[in-house]
Amino acid sequence: MQTARASLPRAAAAHAVLLAYTLIALFPVFVIVINAFKERRAIFNSPLALPGPETFSTIGFETVMSQGNFLLYFQNSFIVTLVSLFCVLLFGAMAAFALSEYKFRGNLLMGLYLALGIMIPIRLGTVAILQLMVATGLVNTLTALILVYTAQGLPLAIFILSEFMRTVSDDLKNAGRVDGLSEYRIFFTLVLPLVRPAMATVAVFTMIPIWNDLWFPLILAPAESTKTVTLGAQVFIGQFVTNWNAVLAALTLAIIPVLVLYLIFSRQLIRGITAGAVK
Amino acid sequence: MEALKLSSIKKSFGPFDVLHGIDLTVEDGEFVIFVGPSGCGKSTLLRIIAGLEDATSGAVEIGGERVDTLPPAKRGIAMVFQTYALYPHLTVKGNMSLGLKQAGSAQSEIAERVATASKMLSLDPLLERRPAELSGGQRQRVAIGRALVRKPKLFLFDEPLSNLDAALRVNTRLEIARLHRELSATMIYVTHDQVEAMTLADRIVVMNAGRIEQIGSPMELYNKPANMFVAGFIGSPQMNFLDADALHVTGAKTLGIRPEHMSIDAVAGDLACEVVHIEQLGADTNLYLKSEKIGLLTARLFGEHYHAVGARVFVTFDKSKQHLFGDEGQRIAG
Ligand SMILES: Nc1ncnc2c1ncn2[C@@H]1O[C@H](COP(=O)(O)OP(=O)(O)O)[C@@H](O)[C@H]1O
Ligand SMILES: [Mg+2]
Numbered sequence: 001m002q003t004a005r006a007s008l009p010r011a012a013a014a015h016a017v018l019l020a021y022t023l024i025a026l027f028p029v030f031v032i033v034i035n036a037f038k039e040r041r042a043i044f045n046s047p048l049a050l051p052g053p054e055t056f057s058t059i060g061f062e063t064v065m066s067q068g069n070f071l072l073y074f075q076n077s078f079i080v081t082l083v084s085l086f087c088v089l090l091f092g093a094m095a096a097f098a099l100s101e102y103k104f105r106g107n108l109l110m111g112l113y114l115a116l117g118i119m120i121p122i123r124l125g126t127v128a129i130l131q132l133m134v135a136t137g138l139v140n141t142l143t144a145l146i147l148v149y150t151a152q153g154l155p156l157a158i159f160i161l162s163e164f165m166r167t168v169s170d171d172l173k174n175a176g177r178v179d180g181l182s183e184y185r186i187f188f189t190l191v192l193p194l195v196r197p198a199m200a201t202v203a204v205f206t207m208i209p210i211w212n213d214l215w216f217p218l219i220l221a222p223a224e225s226t227k228t229v230t231l232g233a234q235v236f237i238g239q240f241v242t243n244w245n246a247v248l249a250a251l252t253l254a255i256i257p258v259l260v261l262y263l264i265f266s267r268q269l270i271r272g273i274t275a276g277a278v279k
Numbered sequence: 280m281e282a283l284k285l286s287s288i289k290k291s292f293g294p295f296d297v298l299h300g301i302d303l304t305v306e307d308g309e310f311v312i313f314v315g316p317s318g319c320g321k322s323t324l325l326r327i328i329a330g331l332e333d334a335t336s337g338a339v340e341i342g343g344e345r346v347d348t349l350p351p352a353k354r355g356i357a358m359v360f361q362t363y364a365l366y367p368h369l370t371v372k373g374n375m376s377l378g379l380k381q382a383g384s385a386q387s388e389i390a391e392r393v394a395t396a397s398k399m400l401s402l403d404p405l406l407e408r409r410p411a412e413l414s415g416g417q418r419q420r421v422a423i424g425r426a427l428v429r430k431p432k433l434f435l436f437d438e439p440l441s442n443l444d445a446a447l448r449v450n451t452r453l454e455i456a457r458l459h460r461e462l463s464a465t466m467i468y469v470t471h472d473q474v475e476a477m478t479l480a481d482r483i484v485v486m487n488a489g490r491i492e493q494i495g496s497p498m499e500l501y502n503k504p505a506n507m508f509v510a511g512f513i514g515s516p517q518m519n520f521l522d523a524d525a526l527h528v529t530g531a532k533t534l535g536i537r538p539e540h541m542s543i544d545a546v547a548g549d550l551a552c553e554v555v556h557i558e559q560l561g562a563d564t565n566l567y568l569k570s571e572k573i574g575l576l577t578a579r580l581f582g583e584h585y586h587a588v589g590a591r592v593f594v595t596f597d598k599s600k601q602h603l604f605g606d607e608g609q610r611i612a613g
Binding site for chain 2: 175178189193
């Protein structure tokens, strides 16, 4: 296609770069997924080969399903990720709205304080968090994880969302006030829909570290009933022997839910962008 | 009865004083326009009347009632914004009925008022559309409809025409004038455009840097500007301000003369000038002149006139239309 804005060689070059990047990014995932469907010997003999008739095996998945409570682990991961995500988005958006909409003493200071968490990793406070959880009796509960992940996700969420909320028209909010809408209605029905693309971005950035985290489940909730998938998969990694079939199968299964959530949010993201374009 | 009374309204944003004590009374049914350059505090004053912003000090009365502590929805006002501010998720009908729904009006009442407003503004074919499917002019009509439906004691407009193109601006201006006649409602209208102010207002409030410079009917402001700011702001092209001494006028610092209040002659006149530039507008001709004695000067002639750039012409002022201003720019009666 030869037009004023795009020429074939340039489009081809751009696509080649993007394609190369996609391959590099997806390659490890691809290797995990193909090897999850192979026999143990085949994994080591030819790790890059696709599973063939001789090498195909679902032994990994069978082990995962029979051993341990993988369904429970999945459920735990799901609950922790979704509830944390919900809290981060709700409280983050509310705090961002307050910071961007209301003038009050210490507004700027409060904003800086809330953004500080972006620079200071929450893991530095692990010992204090553990003490806190022990004192409140929350060790080995999903609540402990949800609280920690909410705290971990809030700074970036507030930072990104408050920037976006500043762009929402004052006139629109004022029109709502003149019509007698409460500040909550203005927030939920007028402002939130307009920052939906930003919400989707924040959701993706928040969700993935939570789903993949090993540190806090290991420290705060290692009990059998509260294990998450990432922690659960560790039982197959031993000091001397590792059940690679099971590890790869567990990891493959663990990709699916994040992928689904990501697809949901990215569709939101695209819809938000196109809605903005025709406004 | 007075529809609106402002008593010494002051407003500061932190250390910045934006309004320095505004006093104003608006009678029932009046169309009052706040006009002034950008940033002079017009919108801030309007937001204070609406209750969207708290005054630092002073009192606001609407319909004889103190409203300082009432939220916007309880003040009996309706507002039309520069950016239309329609609710993107609601249809035109939904946009127009939301305020009444919030106030708890009966379904039948809401339907009736929406129908009336939509008829007045010819919005009937648009009622089921969403704001994204409307043109700018249609959106502003819907925003006006949303205000009408509330049957407010006071209409507030904040530069409602600024985002429209020139042709639509004239149409919508006529529409607003018609609405004011038909409803005999009290309207407060903010604009930085003096043409809008002159064409719509019963009374104009000229503001500058947070102060009221003058209040009066359009012709009062045109014929008897209280100071040089008002004289320069009202009228286009701008009034000429000339050094009184150079013209041998005593008892004043500055002499003001509007471009349309002087005559041009090729042979004889009071003041010899050279034509610097000429603008032909069809209905009138603007001449930019330069005089040895007093510098640059603008003259506006009616109809078509032809003068070559560089040509020598003579200007004669209409003495009865001259304005004299003192040291502080204040008007000197005379
Ligand atoms: N929320 C605010 N915070 C700080 N300054 C403001 C705020 N709103 C308006 N101002 C200032 O007040 C002045 C008047 O603004 P405004 O009333 O919007 O002017 P106008 O509508 O006449 O153009 C401007 O100098 C503006 O910068
Ligand atoms: Mg303004």
